[in-house]
Amino acid sequence: MPDVMTSSGRESPARPDALDRRLIVATQGGLPLVPRPYHALAERLGLSAEEVKARLARLLETDVIRRIGAVPNHYALGYVANGMSVWDVPDERVDALGEAVGRLPFVTHCYHRPRALPLWPYNLFAMVHGKSRAEVEAQAEQIAALLGADCRAHDVLYSSRILKKTGLRIGN
Numbered sequence: 077m078p079d080v081m082t083s084s085g086r087e088s089p090a091r092p093d094a095l096d097r098r099l100i101v102a103t104q105g106g107l108p109l110v111p112r113p114y115h116a117l118a119e120r121l122g123l124s125a126e127e128v129k130a131r132l133a134r135l136l137e138t139d140v141i142r143r144i145g146a147v148p149n150h151y152a153l154g155y156v157a158n159g160m161s162v163w164d165v166p167d168e169r170v171d172a173l174g175e176a177v178g179r180l181p182f183v184t185h186c187y188h189r190p191r192a193l194p195l196w197p198y199n200l201f202a203m204v205h206g207k208s209r210a211e212v213e214a215q216a217e218q219i220a221a222l223l224g225a226d227c228r229a230h231d232v233l234y235s236s237r238i239l240k241k242t243g244l245r246i247g248n
Contacts, residue, residue: 092140095121099131100141101246107144155205158235159212161219162198164191164228170199173226177202180222182215197229209234 092100098121107113118125135141150158165173170188177200178186185203202219206212212232220227 092135095123096131096135096140097246099128100135103132103144104246106147150205154207157206157209157212159204159206159209159216159232160235161202161204161212161216161230161232163200163202163219163223163230164197165200165223165226166228167199169226173223174200174202176222177219180215180219182206183219198231 099117102117102120108116110116112125114125114128117123118128121128123131132141132144136144163173163177174186174188177183180202182204183202184205185201187201189199189201191197191199204212204215204219206215212234216230216232220230
């Protein structure tokens with residue numbers, strides 16, 4: 077797929093073509109659960125496995141798709157205590173602190189969110205999962221230790237029910 081020139085004279089990646097769109101639709105519900113998923117997709121789409129991989133790599137590089145990754149069912153793995161830890165940290169440090177928190181191995185999601193003062197002072201959110209609330213609390217203590225004096229307040233909000241999560245879906 078050729079690149080196109082923008083009005084500024086810089087190259088920008090071409091839009092996904094019809095085959096890219098078919099590949100996106102074929103993978104948006106997940107990769108096939110078979111030993112060779114790229115080969116299964118290739119067969120379904122009439123491509124080679126190498127072309128499937130190359131197209132997915134280009135779609136990632138051009139930010140058409142954000143990631144390819146496993147999304148385990150943490151409940152099935154025994155992680156039944158799920159807590160969104162919320163933190164009040166200085167706004168001028170929230171990005172750097174969020175990057176540090178997001179690198180912790182037990183943090184699955186980490187976000188900067190706006191405060192809703194005066195009732196909601198928290199601006200950094202980090203999702204953690206544990207096999208018990210005590211495990212989640214211990215993880216929150218580790219985050220607090222990492223944040224140090226930048227942590228002005230925090231809380232942990234526990235899940236009360238399971239919600240089905242899906243990303244954006246496009247039609248055929």
